[in-house]
Amino acid sequence: MPKFVRARPPLDDGEAGKIRRLAGARHAPADWSLRARIITLSWDGLAVPAIAAGAGCHQNTVRRWLHRFNADGLDGLGNRPGCGRKRRITEAQRSAIIALARSLPPGRLDRDGAGELSADDARGPAQWTLDTLAQAARDAGIAVGRSQVRRILLAEKVRWRRTRSWAASTDPEFAPKGPQSWSSIPPRRRAPP
Numbered sequence: 001m002p003k004f005v006r007a008r009p010p011l012d013d014g015e016a017g018k019i020r021r022l023a024g025a026r027h028a029p030a031d032w033s034l035r036a037r038i039i040t041l042s043w044d045g046l047a048v049p050a051i052a053a054g055a056g057c058h059q060n061t062v063r064r065w066l067h068r069f070n071a072d073g074l075d076g077l078g079n080r081p082g083c084g085r086k087r088r089i090t091e092a093q094r095s096a097i098i099a100l101a102r103s104l105p106p107g108r109l110d111r112d113g114a115g116e117l118s119a120d121d122a123r124g125p126a127q128w129t130l131d132t133l134a135q136a137a138r139d140a141g142i143a144v145g146r147s148q149v150r151r152i153l154l155a156e157k158v159r160w161r162r163t164r165s166w167a168a169s170t171d172p173e174f175a176p177k178g179p180q181s182w183s184s185i186p187p188r189r190r191a192p193p
Contacts, residue, residue: 005063007042008070015074016043022077035065035077042066093142097152100140101133101160111170128160 010016022028022036034055041051048066052059068076106124109117125132133153134146153160 005048005066007039007066010043011073018074031079032077035069038062038065039069039077089142089144089148093137093144094152096140096142097133097137097144097149098156098158100136101128101153101158105132130160133160 019036023040052062106121107126130146134149
């Protein structure tokens with residue numbers, strides 16, 4: 001014969017009041033409210049199958065929360081620390097990826113004092129892309145993929161690309177476009193059909 005699981009009686013009126021208020025609260029976290037409703041239904045004399053039907057969950061879920069409440073009281077209705085999947089990379093590795101994205105790429109051309117273009121690493125990337133950032137992180141010993149680099153940078157609101165103005169030039173003989181550019185020519189009207 002199966003063992004009947006019931007919630008233990010409240011220790012005092014304060015505990016009973018807190019759980020009943022939590023069970024009927026509209027602005028409390030939904031998971032806490034559901035678990036408190038399971039406890040109050042058990043206090044009202046319902047069995048596990050009836051509680052599961054009334055709460056809209058599985059019977060094993062009802063049993064788990066009744067056991068947790070019996071063991072830990074009101075604190076047992078919350079999530080225990082460590083729930084969910086563990087992060088694959090540490091905060092230090094995340095910070096290293098963010099710092100890498102904010103740094104200048106090793107293959108970026110810069111003018112030296114004599115006006116010559118040179119790069120720190122001629123074989124390195126000239127600009128950061130998600131692929132080059134992921135590869136640089138892997139070279140630094142961080143096992144990370146392209147999509148994870150993208151998620152990290154988006155979460156921290158870090159730009160990995162620099163916007164370029166196509167009208168700017170460092171060439172001293174550069175002349176901006178004159179009045180014959182496409183924006184200054186009026187559009188031609190189409191002939192009616």
